[in-house]
Amino acid sequence: MRELHQRLKSLFPLGELTEQRPDLGFVTVPAEYLRPLLLQLSDREGFTHLVLLTAVDWIEDGQFQLTYLLSNRGAARDLGVRVMIPRPANGLATMDGIHDIWPTAATYQRELREMFGIDFPGSPRVDEEFILEGWIDKPPYRRDFDTKKFSEENFNHRPGRETRDPEQYMKQQLYPDGK
Amino acid sequence: MKPELMKRMVKGPDGQEFEVEPLRDYYCEAAPTVMPAAYIKIVEDFFNWARSESIWILGFGTGCGAIEMRPLMTPRFDAYRYGVQWRPTPRQSNLFIISGYLSVKTLKRAIRSYEQMQSPKYVIGLGSCTINGGMYWDSYNTIKRLDDYLPVDLYIAGCMPRPEALLAGFMDMKKIIRAGNAEGANKYAENFDWYKANQKQVIHDWDMPDYNW
Amino acid sequence: MKIPYALLTLFIVVNFGFLQNALIQKIAARVGRRYGIPVWQNYIDLIKNYGQRSSITHGVMFYLGPVFRLSGGVGLLLFVPSIYGSEMFSNFSFAGDLILALYFVFFGTLGMALGAAESGHPHSAIGITRGLSQVTAAELPFALAVFSVALQYQTLSVTDIVAAQQGSILNWTVFTNPLAVAAAMLGFLGSMMRPPFDVVLAPQEIPIGPPTEYHSSYLALMQTNRAIFPVAKMVIYMSLFFGGATSWPVFFLKVFCIYLWSAFVGVVFPRFRVEQSIRWFLIWAVPIGVLSIVLM
Numbered sequence: 001m002r003e004l005h006q007r008l009k010s011l012f013p014l015g016e017l018t019e020q021r022p023d024l025g026f027v028t029v030p031a032e033y034l035r036p037l038l039l040q041l042s043d044r045e046g047f048t049h050l051v052l053l054t055a056v057d058w059i060e061d062g063q064f065q066l067t068y069l070l071s072n073r074g075a076a077r078d079l080g081v082r083v084m085i086p087r088p089a090n091g092l093a094t095m096d097g098i099h100d101i102w103p104t105a106a107t108y109q110r111e112l113r114e115m116f117g118i119d120f121p122g123s124p125r126v127d128e129e130f131i132l133e134g135w136i137d138k139p140p141y142r143r144d145f146d147t148k149k150f151s152e153e154n155f156n157h158r159p160g161r162e163t164r165d166p167e168q169y170m171k172q173q174l175y176p177d178g179k
Numbered sequence: 180m181k182p183e184l185m186k187r188m189v190k191g192p193d194g195q196e197f198e199v200e201p202l203r204d205y206y207c208e209a210a211p212t213v214m215p216a217a218y219i220k221i222v223e224d225f226f227n228w229a230r231s232e233s234i235w236i237l238g239f240g241t242g243c244g245a246i247e248m249r250p251l252m253t254p255r256f257d258a259y260r261y262g263v264q265w266r267p268t269p270r271q272s273n274l275f276i277i278s279g280y281l282s283v284k285t286l287k288r289a290i291r292s293y294e295q296m297q298s299p300k301y302v303i304g305l306g307s308c309t310i311n312g313g314m315y316w317d318s319y320n321t322i323k324r325l326d327d328y329l330p331v332d333l334y335i336a337g338c339m340p341r342p343e344a345l346l347a348g349f350m351d352m353k354k355i356i357r358a359g360n361a362e363g364a365n366k367y368a369e370n371f372d373w374y375k376a377n378q379k380q381v382i383h384d385w386d387m388p389d390y391n392w
Numbered sequence: 393m394k395i396p397y398a399l400l401t402l403f404i405v406v407n408f409g410f411l412q413n414a415l416i417q418k419i420a421a422r423v424g425r426r427y428g429i430p431v432w433q434n435y436i437d438l439i440k441n442y443g444q445r446s447s448i449t450h451g452v453m454f455y456l457g458p459v460f461r462l463s464g465g466v467g468l469l470l471f472v473p474s475i476y477g478s479e480m481f482s483n484f485s486f487a488g489d490l491i492l493a494l495y496f497v498f499f500g501t502l503g504m505a506l507g508a509a510e511s512g513h514p515h516s517a518i519g520i521t522r523g524l525s526q527v528t529a530a531e532l533p534f535a536l537a538v539f540s541v542a543l544q545y546q547t548l549s550v551t552d553i554v555a556a557q558q559g560s561i562l563n564w565t566v567f568t569n570p571l572a573v574a575a576a577m578l579g580f581l582g583s584m585m586r587p588p589f590d591v592v593l594a595p596q597e598i599p600i601g602p603p604t605e606y607h608s609s610y611l612a613l614m615q616t617n618r619a620i621f622p623v624a625k626m627v628i629y630m631s632l633f634f635g636g637a638t639s640w641p642v643f644f645l646k647v648f649c650i651y652l653w654s655a656f657v658g659v660v661f662p663r664f665r666v667e668q669s670i671r672w673f674l675i676w677a678v679p680i681g682v683l684s685i686v687l688m
Contacts, residue, residue, distance in 0.1 A: 132320065133284045134384025140319045148317040154381060155323045158311040214445040226443035233433070233440040254425040262433055267600050268515075270607035273440075297607050298446040364445075 001025045001077065004045065012037050015082075023077040026067075031083050031095065038068065038081065038101055046072045047079060053098075053108035055116045059143045062087050064118060066095060085118075090138075097123040115141040184386055202388050210390050211368040214298050216359070223359065230273065230299065231356035234349065237272035237296065238265040241289055242279025243339065244305045250342045263349055269295040274352070277329070279339065280308035280321045283381050286328060290378060293329055294391055298364040301356070303348060304334045313338055327377045330363035330370075397480045398470050402620075404640070405469055409619030410434045412648060416655045423659040434619070438612050447608035450511045457507015458606065458613035464500025465621035468493055472628055475643060476554045476636040490548045493628055494538060497583070500621065501527050504602050511605035519601025522666045523592040529673040530582025530589070536681025537576035541632050543688045544569050550628070554636035564635040571684035573633045577653065578677035580629060582669060584622060584651075586658035589669050626650045 005017040005027065014037075015028035029037050041047040047070035056065040068081040085095050092113075097120035099106040109120040110130045117139035120126050129135075138145050186200040216223045240248065251258040252265065266272045269292045281289060293302070304325045307313030312323035325331050332355055335348040355361045367374060371390075379385050414431045421428025449455060471489050475481035505524060508516040542548055544565070545556050557563045566573045582589045592601045603614060626647045630636060634650070637643035664672065 131284070133287065134382060136383050137319075145319070147319040150319045151317050151323075154319075155312075155321075156327050156377070157316075158324050161311050161316065217445065226439070229436050229439040229443055233436045235437075257421075257426045257428075259421065259429050260427040262430070262436060264429075264437075268604050270605055271603075271611055297444050297448075299444070 001079075004079070008037070008040070008045075011040065024080070025078075026080040026082055028082040028084070031085055034068075034081065034083050035096065035098070035101075038070075038098060041070055041079065041081075042101060046074050049073060050098075050102040050105055051078065053105055053112070055112050055118060055141075057087070057116065057141065057143045058084075059087070062089075064093050064116065066112075066118070068098070092117050092119040094119050094121065096120070097126075099123050115139055117142060210371055211294070211298075211364070213365045213368045215365065224357075227357050227359050230361075231353040232262045234263045234274050234301075234352065234356075235266045235272045236263065236274045236276055237269050237292060238267050239269075239275070239289070239292055240278050241281055241285050242277075242306070242308065244276075244279030244308075247305070247339050247342055247345060248276065248278060251345060256342045256346065258346065258349065261346070261349060269293075270297065272296055273299065274301045274303060275329075276303045276305050277309050277325055277331075279306045280313065280315045280318075281325065282320045283322065284320075286322055286378070287382055287387075290328065291387065291391060293367075299361060300364050301332045301352065301361050302329050302363055303352065304331045305345070305348075306340060307336060307338045310334050310336060322381060328374065328381075330366040330374075332361050332363050394484065398483050401474050401481050401483060402466065402469065405474070405623050406616065406619055408644060408647075409623045410438075412623070412651060413619055415648075416651060419652075419655055420659050434615070438615055441607075441612035441615065442609055444608035447610065450605065453506050453510035454605075454610075455507075457504050457510070458610045458617070460503020460507065461500040462613050462617045462620070464496055464498075464503060465617045465624055467499065468496040469620055469624035469627065471496065472550045472624075472631060473554070474627055474637070475640065476551070476558075476631070476638050478638075482551065485549070485551055488548045489550050490538060490542060490553075490632075493550070494535060497534075497625065497628075498527070498531065500617065508602040508605070513605045515604045516602055519592055519604065523602055526582060526589060526592060526666055526669055529670040530579045530677075533575040533579035533673060533677035533681040534583070536678065536685060537572040537579070538632065540569060540572035540575075540681070540684040540688050541565055543685065544572075550631050554631050557635040561635070565633045569684060569688070571680055571687065575677050575681035575684055576629065576633060578680070579673065580625075580650070581654050581657055582673060583625065584654040584658075586654050588658070588661040588664045590658075591663055591666055591669070594663065622651065623647055 001019060001022065002017065005014065005025070008014055008027070012029060012033045018026040020026065049071040051069040051071050052067075053069075054067050056067070058065060063084045064087045066083045066085065068083070069078060070081065071078045083095075085093055087093055093116075095118055097105065097109055099109060099120075106124045106126070107130075109123040110126050110128065112118045113120065113123075113126050114130045114132060114135070132140070137150055140147065140150075184201045186198065188196050189199045190196050218226070236248075240246075250256050251263070269275075273296070275289070275293055275296065277289060293300070302325075304310060308315055308321065309325040309331075312318070312321065315321040316323060322328060333348060333352050335344055337344055340348075352361070375389055411431060414429060414434050418428040418431065470483045471485060471492050473482040473485040501523060505520045508520050541553060545553050547553060547556075553565075557565060561567075585593050587594075593603075594600070603611065606614060627643075629650055630643070630646045634646055637646055
């Protein structure tokens with residue numbers, strides 16, 4: 001993994017390598033180098049399989065982190081490529097799609113468009129509804145979306161629901177005399 | 180509204196152009212009517228007995244609870260010996276089991292399936308999620324009270340209830356049907372406007388007719 | 393005087409059919425180590441379906457579909473003699489009834505196709521396409537076997553064919569013309585809607601095929617036919633190949649044994665896709681049928 005990182009580092013401005021496991025590492029790369037890096041990985045280094053494409057909302061830094069997890073079946077190892085893109089407070093973030101390298105990425109990109117509000121212009125059917133139908137609020141996976149508040153405003157609740165601390169409650173139930 | 184549901188001109192294979200309005204042409208918009216017991220008491224009791232002994236379930240797993248229905252078909256629980264069978268189409272089913280959490284997207288399908296079923300029809304809410312939201316009580320996408328949207332005859336509590344609990348639920352359902360108290364379809368027809376208002380309150384892109392059997 | 397007797401035959405066959413279907417389902421369940429449905433379950437289902445309060449229609453053909461299907465089953469039953477040598481239960485048999493029977497075997501399927509097509513459900517259309525192609529393929533070896541038997545006995549009357557098989561068990565067609573019987577019994581598997589040839593109606597496939605939209609009384613009519621039609625079909629098999637029946641107990645026994653053949657095959661083998669089953673019929677059953685005619 002380290003030797004792969006060294007090789008790639010001579011070609012691209014990569015960040016530090018985070019080695020989660022001997023067969024799983026993560027690197028960070030600036031957004032504009034993502035495509036050549038992915039092409040290099042898939043065409044030269046044998047990382048032919050896109051495992052997943054997902055996002056993390058770093059709301060404090062005003063950034064989205066996109067993670068492209070690639071797998072090299074032959075060498076049985078995975079490499080995650082992280083990209084930080086700016087996160088507008090309202091409206092869509094934008095990123096280039098990779099659906100021409102892996103057609104399956106189009107589905108992930110549709111999901112990210114819907115759940116995080118990250119747009120991938122030109123990706124097939126990216127503007128269509130994916131999981132949510134008739135969504136009216138901001139994308140629900142953004143951290144400034146208050147899911148509890150939304151649920152209380154939108155759905156009828158049945159009264160009588162109580163929340164207890166499990167530890168205290170079980171103690172009370174099992175040892176009522178407080179031993 | 181989806182484009183395939185819009186009113187539009189269609190050119191047939193014979194070159195003739197005609198207008199298609201899917202919402203009117205493919206569905207019926209007549210509201211359901213109350214269908215009271217039509218026969219004298221003894222005949223109706225006999226039919227109720229037959230209905231209770233021959234429960235056909237719509238094989239539509241709406242949530243994670245559907246996984247508890249599968250073992251009922253297997254040798255270990257074998258619900259068939261109690262006259263409980265699964266049907267793949269809503270037309271032939273009598274009992275709709277809402278199995279677990281119901282997301283808004285699935286609610287739409289559940290309503291359509293329910294309205295396609297023939298009266299008398301029954302609904303069982305399976306699991307805590309259908310009662311008060313269960314572990315999805317603060318989720319952005321699941322409903323909390325099933326009886327606001329469909330007339331529920333019976334709830335089976337638990338997260339998840341075991342297949343034995345389901346079997347016990349079937350037995351209770353049989354008692355309700357035999358006593359002639361399973362009139363959910365009529366309740367739905369009587370309070371149709373209230374149910375529709377509740378449904379439309381959570382389904383924001385209502386793209387089907389109000390009643391589509 | 394024939395009509396009341398024919399109705400009596402019908403009554404006996406309907407009840408026998410319901411019980412037999414349930415028993416076969418129970419046997420299949422026991423193979424899977426389940427108890428299966430109670431023996432009287434089919435009656436309750438029937439009452440329940442007649443007792444449904446609402447039913448909707450999709451047009452005239454939608455009404456007529458189950459009616460055609462039922463008349464196919466009843467017609468098939470009533471135009472061949474049920475009990476050989478009995479004045480009461482020879483029904484409306486006549487000199488050329490074998491040809492009419494062949495037609496009635498197909499009649500119900502065609503009526504069903506028209507009715508289900510009117511329902512407009514895409515799954516019905518898919519089910520019909522599958523059903524018609526499979527039934528046609530399964531019908532080929534049966535038709536060839538029938539021709540072979542007709543050539544053998546030089547008659548088209550079922551009564552005469554049964555008469556020719558009386559006397560000894562060795563006079564049965566199954567011993568005098570085994571190839572024709574083999575072809576017909578292979579074709580039989582395909583027309584009983586049991587595995588491995590039940591892709592048309594299996595609930596786990598495209599939702600149960602042609603009857604997708606049928607419910608309430610329509611479905612009840614089709615359930616009634618489901619009891620009559622297999623028995624009627626097996627009566628023909630019994631008369632043509634297994635010496636017919638001279639009394640009701642023999643009738644019940646032989647029909648049940650013929651049904652068991654398809655039930656046993658069904659619990660052992662997994663389901664075929666339609667193109668597989670058509671290929672199977674064309675490769676294994678049809679050549680045997682052709683051979684039986686050539687050797688005749």
